[in-house]
Amino acid sequence: MNLHQAKQDIIEVGRRLYQKEFVASNDGNISARIAEDRILTTPTGLCKGTLALEDLCVVDLKGNHISGHRRASSEIGMHLFLYHERPDINAVVHAHPPTATGFSVAGIPLTECVLPEVIITVGSIPIAGYGTPGGPEISEPIRQYVKDYDAYLLENHGATTIGIDVMNAYFKMETMEHFAKILFVAKQLGGVNVLNSEQVGKLVQIRERMGLRGPDPACLIPDETPAPDGAIPTLRTKSANGNDARSEQDLVAEITRRVMAELNK
Numbered sequence: 001m002n003l004h005q006a007k008q009d010i011i012e013v014g015r016r017l018y019q020k021e022f023v024a025s026n027d028g029n030i031s032a033r034i035a036e037d038r039i040l041t042t043p044t045g046l047c048k049g050t051l052a053l054e055d056l057c058v059v060d061l062k063g064n065h066i067s068g069h070r071r072a073s074s075e076i077g078m079h080l081f082l083y084h085e086r087p088d089i090n091a092v093v094h095a096h097p098p099t100a101t102g103f104s105v106a107g108i109p110l111t112e113c114v115l116p117e118v119i120i121t122v123g124s125i126p127i128a129g130y131g132t133p134g135g136p137e138i139s140e141p142i143r144q145y146v147k148d149y150d151a152y153l154l155e156n157h158g159a160t161t162i163g164i165d166v167m168n169a170y171f172k173m174e175t176m177e178h179f180a181k182i183l184f185v186a187k188q189l190g191g192v193n194v195l196n197s198e199q200v201g202k203l204v205q206i207r208e209r210m211g212l213r214g215p216d217p218a219c220l221i222p223d224e225t226p227a228p229d230g231a232i233p234t235l236r237t238k239s240a241n242g243n244d245a246r247s248e249q250d251l252v253a254e255i256t257r258r259v260m261a262e263l264n265k
């Protein structure tokens with residue numbers, strides 16, 4: 001990734017996050033992978049709305065300080081975890097967008113198939129369990145979702161998105177918050193009209209034609225019975241690593257689940 005472009009994008013995204021009130025005070029953090037073992041990141045303790053280029057700093061994948069006169073974000077550990085688990089991504093954005101975060105506080109994941117552009121670009125957005133901010137325990141609950149999703153709600157905390165570059169990760173954050181607002185209004189108006197499996201199938205085809213990779217667009221559709229263990233039902237296309245074995249396992253699990261559901265009727 002071009003270093004100068006990455007720096008400018010981080011400054012711009014910080015400004016947008018603050019202006020849109022996706023963060024308050026010094027909250028939130030943004031980073032970009034600028035080389036194999038180099039991560040450009042926002043510093044700790046500064047408002048993201050007024051960052052200057054010289055405020056940014058560089059760490060290696062172990063979190064060692066490489067350059068810059070400020071200390072890296074306190075959430076750099078979560079960013080490094082995501083870069084490690086997802087070699088295909090080059091940017092991480094973490095913020096506290098109020099409506100999406102409200103869903104995380106209420107324990108309601110953004111997993112219903114409702115809006116076409118959300119299904120195509122972000123897919124389903126699960127809630128990763130709570131972990132104390134600023135420490136390693138915030139990353140562990142994301143592990144189960146990290147390979148298949150590009151956007152995560154963090155329980156009682158906020159949200160994190162990842163992408164091929166800084167703007168890509170940021171736009172997923174914007175899409176998530178927009179989706180949360182629309183869903184909130186629909187719920188207040190009395191109900192959510194969820195897309196059916198045929199409608200979702202066509203969106204998945206569009207997604208495949210666009211060559212989008214990364215997130216698994218799994219989401220809840222009306223004729224899906226919730227998975228017995230409370231997991232998000234699967235509607236899987238190719239996952240980030242194109243691992244067919246994984247897809248096959250999922251297919252077997254899905255068939256087993258449906259057979260068990262039939263037997264339990």
Ligand SMILES: [Zn+2]
Nearest residue numbers: 028095133158
């Ligand atoms: Zn946070």
